[in-house]
Amino acid sequence: VRMATGWENLLQDEQQLEELARQAVDRALAEGVLLRTSQEPSSSDENNSSQVSTSIPLSPHQVVSYAPFTLFPSLVPCALLEQAYAVQMDFNLLVDAVSQNSAFLEQTLSSTIKRDDFTARLFDIHQQVLKEGIAQTVFLGLNRSDYMFQCNADGSPSLKQIEINTISASFGGLASRTPAVHRHVLSVLNKTKEAAKILSNNPSKGLALGLAKAWELYGSANALVLLIAQEKERNIFDQRAIENELLARNIHVIRRRFEDVSAKASLDQDRRLFMDGQEIAVVYFRDGYMPNQYSLQDWEARLQLERSRAVKCPDVATQLAGTKKVQQELSRGGMLEAMLPGQPEAVARLRATFAGLYSLDMGKEGDQAITKALAAPSRFVLKPQREGGGNNLYGEEMVQALERLKDNEERASYILMEKIEPEPFRNCLLRPGSPARVVQCISELGIFGVYVRQGKTLVMNKHVGHLLRTKAIEHADGGVAAGVAVLDNPYPVVLTDVETLGAFSQLSHLMTRKAVSF
């Protein structure tokens, strides 16, 4: 057995870390692991219109930099990676089933929409479209199911779902480009064998295949894909990766804001959608998942898009299927069985990934959940119906919120979730403008799923890649876009029987502290 050095030896050599970090950053830039900067989020080039007639350059500022990432890939047990991949098609089926079950959505969200304006607006659109009759016949889901690795009492890790993102699931593009960076780092260290273990990953290609299939089934050769995005978009290169894949298939994409839809979109009498006079086959939302992304007029635009025949990714029902309230209700006994009748194996795979989820609706059940959380605040997370990171409440903040909400119907707009506690490990985080930091970290694994349905027939159902994000343990909440987590890659490790018995925690310490054989 060949002895290899664990990352921990590497993490202690500061000088070597600096040199490795320089190499890694240059490779990341070369591979296109990029974000626009917060100073210039609307452009990838300096706006030099004010300099036209002068030779004196304005003070230059950076418009693009690398997306933050870990210097080393983080260890992930093979079995959990495989489990996450294996359950993805089940999650696709589940989301698709929920989106078609208007009675379930109505019942599940009835208390939430009384107190949560954002969910209420989405639900209103859903109801309006149902009443009018759904013009859309082809359905496309591009989602990402996120997990953490719960450290069990015996030290073994288990896969627990954090949430599923059914709208604007991002970083599939950049995640396609990070494996080359980590292979580079390991190759510089002469760890050729280890470098080869980094999994290839191409979610953007798979997501584009879904979009292409939906476009094809829409069946109009000259129709376009309409990508709804904000003008200020730091994560543009992630989106471009998908646009590029589509263009390579001769499918043209136009990027527009909700405001442009208000100004320029129209429906014909068959509710075909036109934008700037061109027919739209697929509307792909990379915006519209947070309340502050909608003006009153933008809500009108969203309604117009939903009413159209165009394939919405996602349609409003699928967006609602991704709410935390739905996640919580699906964890009730018998719910999965009702959604996926005759599929006990899928149900078992799904349920195995569920953490404890509790309703906070008024009544005895909600009261009991609040009592439990107040008795042991460190074991729970309080979640509103929000996306995008930074909205959940933990610890003392959660306690204060629960005390305030206890006797208030507003509590129904939240759910309570068991807090997942992964085993921390050390890695080195690289961010533009900050020195490399070696810190205690935890990771979150996401699997991208794609499905396409035509009428009642599912014509595509697959997983198309993964995303590993890692953050310092001092941050309870937040993803890459929120400035908390950084991009990473799983370094797959096999837990042997001995190691499994001897606890994963020991193994991960071994892996990171001492020389061990991989």
Ligand code: ADP
């Ligand atoms: P959002 O829709 O804002 O992304 P998430 O449910 O994904 O909401 O929560 C945001 C972040 O909070 C996650 O990326 C994760 O780091 C942390 N988090 C969420 N739920 C839990 C949980 N049950 N246990 C531990 N951490 C959690």
Ligand code: MG
């Ligand atoms: Mg999330």
